Amino acid sequence: MKDIRTPMAAKSAGALERLNRSRLDLIPATVKRPGFNPAELTCGILHFGCGAFHRGHQAVVTQRAIELEGAQGLRWGIASASMHRPTTPELLRPQGGLYTVMERDADGTRSEVIGSLGEIIHAPGDQLGLPERMANPAIRLVTLTVTANGYTLEPSSDRLNVDHPHVVHDLEASRRPKSAVGNLARGLDLIKRRGGVPPVIISCDNVSSNGQTLRQAVIDFAALRDDKLAAWIGEHVQFPSTMVDRIVPATRPSDIVEAAGLLGLSDLAPISAEPFLAWVIENFEGERPLWDHAGARFVNKVEPFELAKLRLLNGTHMLLAYVGAVAGYGTIAAASRDERLGALARRFMLDEQSIGLELSAAELATDVDRLMARLRNPAIRHEVSRIGRNGSIKLATRIMTPLRENVQAGRTVDIALLAIACWISWQAPDAEVRYGIKPQDPNLSRLQALYVAAQGRPEALARRFTAQEDIFGPPLEPLQLERLTLMLGRLQAGAIHELMADMLAG
Numbered sequence: 001m002k003d004i005r006t007p008m009a010a011k012s013a014g015a016l017e018r019l020n021r022s023r024l025d026l027i028p029a030t031v032k033r034p035g036f037n038p039a040e041l042t043c044g045i046l047h048f049g050c051g052a053f054h055r056g057h058q059a060v061v062t063q064r065a066i067e068l069e070g071a072q073g074l075r076w077g078i079a080s081a082s083m084h085r086p087t088t089p090e091l092l093r094p095q096g097g098l099y100t101v102m103e104r105d106a107d108g109t110r111s112e113v114i115g116s117l118g119e120i121i122h123a124p125g126d127q128l129g130l131p132e133r134m135a136n137p138a139i140r141l142v143t144l145t146v147t148a149n150g151y152t153l154e155p156s157s158d159r160l161n162v163d164h165p166h167v168v169h170d171l172e173a174s175r176r177p178k179s180a181v182g183n184l185a186r187g188l189d190l191i192k193r194r195g196g197v198p199p200v201i202i203s204c205d206n207v208s209s210n211g212q213t214l215r216q217a218v219i220d221f222a223a224l225r226d227d228k229l230a231a232w233i234g235e236h237v238q239f240p241s242t243m244v245d246r247i248v249p250a251t252r253p254s255d256i257v258e259a260a261g262l263l264g265l266s267d268l269a270p271i272s273a274e275p276f277l278a279w280v281i282e283n284f285e286g287e288r289p290l291w292d293h294a295g296a297r298f299v300n301k302v303e304p305f306e307l308a309k310l311r312l313l314n315g316t317h318m319l320l321a322y323v324g325a326v327a328g329y330g331t332i333a334a335a336s337r338d339e340r341l342g343a344l345a346r347r348f349m350l351d352e353q354s355i356g357l358e359l360s361a362a363e364l365a366t367d368v369d370r371l372m373a374r375l376r377n378p379a380i381r382h383e384v385s386r387i388g389r390n391g392s393i394k395l396a397t398r399i400m401t402p403l404r405e406n407v408q409a410g411r412t413v414d415i416a417l418l419a420i421a422c423w424i425s426w427q428a429p430d431a432e433v434r435y436g437i438k439p440q441d442p443n444l445s446r447l448q449a450l451y452v453a454a455q456g457r458p459e460a461l462a463r464r465f466t467a468q469e470d471i472f473g474p475p476l477e478p479l480q481l482e483r484l485t486l487m488l489g490r491l492q493a494g495a496i497h498e499l500m501a502d503m504l505a506g
């Protein structure tokens with residue numbers, strides 16, 4: 001999370017007492033409070049990635065589950081770790097882990113103080129370290145929201161990227177691991193050596209077959225040092241897959257001001273979220289909170305849910321972010337309220353991204369209507385810069401795989417190509433000025449160098465970019481390359497709105 005303690009927010013919140021566990025009684029009745037005493041929690045869950053999504057999703061469902069279970073549920077506190085930056089721990093610790101979730105839509109805001117975070121950890125500065133914490137027998141579940149980028153995978157194969165600097169660093173046993181995969185492997189190694197029972201490891205990120213993919217990455221990592229550990233993990237550790245869904249934008253200074261008004265206390269780490277929340281978890285053996293009574297669902301096969309979520313919501317999010325920025329919009333809601341772009345987003349889901357989904361035409365139509373309403377929620381300010389970040393890691397799963405399946409089936413892929421053309425435009429070194437975005441990507445310097453090398457020629461841009469097989473997989477077919485080149489040419493001429501109109505007419 002970036003530092004949102006701007007002078008304005010800090011000033012209005014600064015005159016007030018800080019939210020913390022001893023001040024819960026002061027909160028007005030209009031704001032829901034935890035139905036338990038957070039000071040009585042013990043931690044049964046260790047979480048990697050204390051970002052906004054985790055705090056607006058899993059922590060909320062866990063709060064509800066603890067409330068439902070009563071005294072027994074108090075063992076399901078979450079020890080939540082920020083993997084790299086200290087900002088979130090610095091904001092949450094003085095608040096005893098408490099923060100407000102403000103659920104927003106056109107009808108207004110409903111707020112609740114969340115108290116399910118039993119402990120806040122800053123991983124690099126933590127005395128124990130995540131592997132040692134994982135080996136604590138009280139920890140029965142390890143959950144992750146580290147973003148697709150945090151899995152240190154090669155995007156086109158979804159296998160561990162053994163050249164990733166964090167992976168290379170973590171393979172040295174004397175060093176404290178930095179990556180999620182390195183920490184998990186080290187923690188499991190400790191548990192194996194001590195004859196302990198491993199926790200269940202639950203990926204909650206938008207990665208395809210996230211449990212299976214994480215399992216393979218941890219086994220691949222372990223096998224680089226210790227075949228026996230790799231085999232033990234394969235035999236003894238459960239990695240259920242999940243589908244997670246809730247739109248949770250980054251916290252804005254105005255959220256802090258609003259939270260202060262609602263609480264009468266200062267909360268420097270509030271969360272805004274849409275009302276919708278879904279969590280589908282593959283069945284596993286072992287204890288868990290009453291998540292299934294609190295909004296989550298356990299099923300035998302998660303993949304159909306995951307695929308639909310990744311293709312319909314996450315893929316369309318990318319379309320709206322890249323095309324939206326080029327068309328002059330700063331947020332997803334504004335982009336999807338553009339008549340043409342909104343119509344293209346709908347068509348993208350119905351005609352392109354729906355390939356391979358186990359949904360009837362009627363179910364698909366209902367899902368698409370609901371998704372469009374969620375994307376257009378005017379009370380959620382989700383910045384296109386944020387959705388568009390790390391595109392080189394996310395394109396393969398969300399856009400390229402359905403694109404290839406459509407090509408194979410002889411179906412149109414024009415809207416996917418438009419998303420790719422606009423993503424390429426984001427790599428222009430002056431994109432920040434041109435589109436008012438902040439491009440963020442682990443491959444940004446390589447992508448910008450590619451852009452410069454193409455010297456503005458649409459054909460060279462299309463060819464050079466799509467030749468990056470680690471990002472795109474196998475090269476595009478000539479017809480798609482030609483369509484992409486045409487689109488890039490029109491984008492360079494500043495004709496995005498005309499291009500969208502032609503696509504809708506065609």
Ligand code: CS2
Pocket residue numbers: 206244245246247248313314317318386387
């Ligand atoms: C977004 C997701 O940042 C992104 O890639 O598409 O964070 C999206 O908001 C969530 O998956 C919604 O459940």
